[in-house]
Amino acid sequence: MSYALRIAAMAAVLAVVACTPKPPPGVDAELLAQEIGNAVGSDSTCVLFAKAGGNGEVVHRYGTHLTCGRTLPSCEGGSVTAADMLKRAAKGEVLSLSCDTVVEDARTVGWVTGPVAQTGPAKDLVYVAVMEGDRALPGREIRTRLEAAFRVAKL
Known part of the structure; x- marks a missing residue:
């Protein structure tokens, strides 16, 4: 990866992280954003986090x-x-x-919900992830990729 491309990628990660609520103590927000981006990142990706058993108030966000x-x-x-x-x-x-969102344009949407982790700093968090578009992954694939990203980000 060229130096300019690396700088642009880091700027994108920082832009996503800068305006979001902070993740739980002990979780590196930049690493988490980078790992989510590597796993399922696109302009059409959103990942929201909330407290398990709560009212669904967003405690951290990936995406605009x-x-x-x-x-x-x-x-x-x-x-x-x-x-x-x-x-x-x-x-x-x-x-x-x-499922399909717009059949004639071959656009789909993938949704995933569930707990973030069984142990660690995010053990009391749940998440929803959604991708929509002509390159959106199916829900099961989003889950598989995010679970790996969460482990790397030490959630």
């Missing part, structure tokens, strides 16, 4: 407000936002969903 605020098909009928799905995650729902 615009990306995370979009209303998308739930893949269960109807439309939802990432915040809606985060409330379900906070109540203990574990989902891996995928």
